[in-house]
Amino acid sequence: MDTEALLAEIRAAVLDGEPSLVKSLTEKALEAGLPALTIVSEGLTEGIRRVGEEFQKGAYFLPDLVRGAQSMEIGLEVLQPLLAGAGEERPTHARIVLGTVHGDLHSIGKNIVAAMLKASGFAVDDLGVNVPVEVFVDKVRDTEAAFLGLSALLTTTVHQQEAVIKALEAAGLRSKVKVLLGGAPIDQDWADRVGADGFAPDAARAVEVARELAGIR
Numbered sequence: 001m002d003t004e005a006l007l008a009e010i011r012a013a014v015l016d017g018e019p020s021l022v023k024s025l026t027e028k029a030l031e032a033g034l035p036a037l038t039i040v041s042e043g044l045t046e047g048i049r050r051v052g053e054e055f056q057k058g059a060y061f062l063p064d065l066v067r068g069a070q071s072m073e074i075g076l077e078v079l080q081p082l083l084a085g086a087g088e089e090r091p092t093h094a095r096i097v098l099g100t101v102h103g104d105l106h107s108i109g110k111n112i113v114a115a116m117l118k119a120s121g122f123a124v125d126d127l128g129v130n131v132p133v134e135v136f137v138d139k140v141r142d143t144e145a146a147f148l149g150l151s152a153l154l155t156t157t158v159h160q161q162e163a164v165i166k167a168l169e170a171a172g173l174r175s176k177v178k179v180l181l182g183g184a185p186i187d188q189d190w191a192d193r194v195g196a197d198g199f200a201p202d203a204a205r206a207v208e209v210a211r212e213l214a215g216i217r
């Protein structure tokens, strides 16, 4: 099977919510020489994006969303060590505290961002999902992190990003940390409006933006 056909099969298997098939196809794609990041972006992510479209149309229900997510996650499990450059000794550029905001349980995109940042030498403190404002603030204070990355996938939770920025200001920490925003409903306009330092639409760009802000070429 050629690599394009393999990617199409991965997309279809995520759309159909078939975790074991996604796992074996992901392994096959790696054996066929496809880079892990291509499998993530052109296979798994494109598949889950279509799951979201079907859900929005009302053709898929919550169990379909869950099965799609489980399928994507099992594929990511195979790829994550490769994304994160496992076993390699890399210099640490800077520390980034990362998490999904309070009220929001979406972890997939954040996990890809964490893996890619690790792969390019950042030290990542991943606080997980549903993270309260004060937990972000405390972690930034305790670790003296240079960056804070906030993920939000729901229009009902994006305002939490603004709440974290305001809380950093109130705690006297805002000037010490660069805040990066991300998640499907987020754009540059929102990031500017709430006073963030950067925004990225995907994990590869997240690394570029962090490197730019850290002054690393």
Ligand code: B12
Pocket: 045, 048, 049, 051, 052, 053, 055, 056, 062, 065, 066, 068, 069, 103, 104, 105, 106, 107, 108, 109, 110, 112, 113, 148, 149, 150, 151, 152, 153, 154, 155, 156, 180, 181, 182, 183, 184, 199, 200, 201, 202, 203, 204, 206
């Ligand atoms: C998978 C999924 C779920 C899974 C999540 C599983 C998990 N472990 O993450 C489950 C089933 C749990 C779920 C639940 C719900 N979901 Co949902 N979900 C999705 C779906 C289909 C895909 C999200 C995803 O993983 N995308 C793939 C990743 C790779 O992309 P990404 O998240 O955008 O991340 C990339 C970039 O945004 C960026 N990025 C992300 N974070 C960050 C952070 C930083 C700092 C930076 C720089 C960049 C960055 O880089 C990432 C990698 O490239 C989306 C549809 C969509 N198109 O987004 C709906 C979607 C987000 N969900 C939706 C809804 C409504 C829900 C529920 C409310 C459903 C319900 N009735 O219960 C619940 C809410 C639960 C909660 N409180 O959070 C809606 C939101 C609508 C809205 N306007 O708010 C969407 C848009 C679906 C739709 N079209 O209606 N969901």
